[in-house]
Amino acid sequence: MNRILAVAEYIFKQSFRNRILNVLIIFAVFAAMFSLAISELAQEAEVKMVMDFGLFAIEIFAFLTLVLSMTIQIFEETELKTLMVIMVKPIKRSEYLIGKYLGVITTVLMNLLVMTAVVMLVVKLKGGDPWDIKMLTSILYSYMGICVLAATAILLSTVSTTVPSWVIYLFFVYALGHLTVHLKNLVKDSAGAALKTIVDFIYYVVPNLELFNLKDKLNSTGGIFEPKYLLLVFGYGILYIVVSLAAACFIFDEKEF
């Protein structure tokens, strides 16, 4: 456990002090403040506007933080060969991967907390309720979705050979993750067996990010914020993370440097 935490701390410090990530956080804060300006145009729908924009900014910047943080890691490991020094130390490869995962999601969490505080302030300034439970729950589940995506990112990093290819795969997974439910719905009645099989494969293998997407369901009256649904999605998220990291460990164990 200590080795895992040592790696997590190292990854977190390295990411958090990186100038590029600091600029991203500043950008993220500006984006949230920008929603204040946009809401002036909104006339009577200001609270909705700042909340919508703020929640979107939180998720997008959390995703970009994940991408940047992992890009820095992968670049250093592959191009600057930092991984060789670690792999000859008395640390299991699985411990290193888990420590890396914890370091990356902690970096994302720090950024997310800063953004959340700013969005709450902006909502309050516009007369809304900054402690709105639905808003806070949707932020929590956005973070959960990013944690699932981070596990996928770690798995992809064990099979990708270059940083650009990894980035492209991850963006693809992000978009596809939101579309799987819709694709399954589209093919359900009319498509051929081959297409249904392909869609089913994508649906089960790619993380179903739409389940964690509560931010566009704030007006939902059907019980999306009920404990039953939330617990089921949380369980799915935890299992997906475990399976992805385990698969990554299997692949990483056989990797040569």
Added chain:
Amino acid sequence: MENVIEVKGATKVYKALDFWNKERTTAIENVDLFVAKGEVFGLLGLNGAGKTTLMKVLLGLLKPTSGEVSILGGSADDIAIRARIGYLPELPYFPKYLKVREVMEYFAGIFGIPGNIRKQKIESILEIVKLSKKSEAGVKELSKGMQGRLGLAQAILNDPDLLFLDEPMSGLDPLGYKETRDIILDLKKRGKTIFFNSHILSEVEKVCDRVAVMHASHIKSVETLAEALKKHGSLEKYFVGIVEGNS
């Protein structure tokens, strides 16, 4: 004398990265080698001879295609063995936004050095590599030579029984050569075994007990330094003779 490194018939063939390309590259072939405990062993060879590949095979970073490899009586896959080795790669890199002390704390955490002695241990190692005044400096503030010394510091942090150094003097100035040489000799005096690659024959002459020449994936010659110097007059003549004799 007990052997800490034993290699029998080790071969490493790299698969082509290109899916359509079926060519294979043989990096090392039928390598037989042993290194005794307490020895300083120098591996010489031209660029592309296979020296780094052999070192990586010994460290478990690469799996041999065939043959047997043993270090400290076991395999580098064993964590207990890895706790007793140190490794300095060629051109070590450390994150520039961390401080020297933080880098050492990271490695100390991996080695499981207890918290109560960690600070003291790090300070003593930084003292040995003459970086104690730079412990709070950021890595980006270090010169190339200092980064090399930081690399050496992380390699000896766990007081390893077996140390692998890949071009330890690469990029150093003459003072750097002397300081690194002194550290190697000090480690030797303490009974450590050192296996290193180098192109700087003058330094190899000053520290090694035995040397090997690797050429075109094969070990062409292994001799004690004394024998090599006796037969050929200088290490350069020995090396050039082996390489040109086989070209």
Added chain:
Amino acid sequence: MVILKRTALYFALNAAFAIMCVMNFLATNDLKTIQPAWYFLSRHSYGNFGQIAAVSFGYRPLLADVDYISMLQYYGDPAGAQDGHKRMLGCLNAITDAEPDFTFAYTYGAAILAFNLKRYDEAISIIQKGISFNPSFWKLRFYLGAIIYSKKGDTLKLTGLLEEALKFSDHPAVIERMLGNIYEISRTPDETAQYWVMIFRTTKDAETRKYSSERLKSIIASGRLKYPSIILKSL
């Protein structure tokens, strides 16, 4: 031993994957039950790249918000006024296609169409669209009633409905101005002035505050107030 351990781990991983798939399936079924049918992309979405892009990033409401601001810009643009705001209904449909449960867009848009632009049929159509997507949001039926009465010229029933609407904090500001204008015709100057004072104090809309102030000044200047001191005291 190592092989045995790896094999056991491999089977455990497969079992975890299977359970994960089941949970995904159950959660998706829940989602399909909870969310209305419009939420999911359909064949009709193919032509709407904006919607597909919004869904890919998991954010339909943001697309609706951008369309909403565009609608407001169009409504406030003098060039738009010259063509009689012909595209108003189209703008409202774009907003509500992206986010059918954006209920404020229906009430606000319908109020503009009916009470400002006097296009009652378009207002009724947008409200009815809102009701079809949000059957439990009863205020839409309320606005439908007000629009129908306004179309028929039944001022009494219209006034009653508008006064009811004013009690809800999320009513569009256009209702406040509309009711005040009706009072100027149907009530005494003192009652109308007291109404404009109340609106001046409580409205959240800057334009409506300015309008109420102008109407108040106009009534005071006209000298029609019976008890001007009461009005001035309440200011």
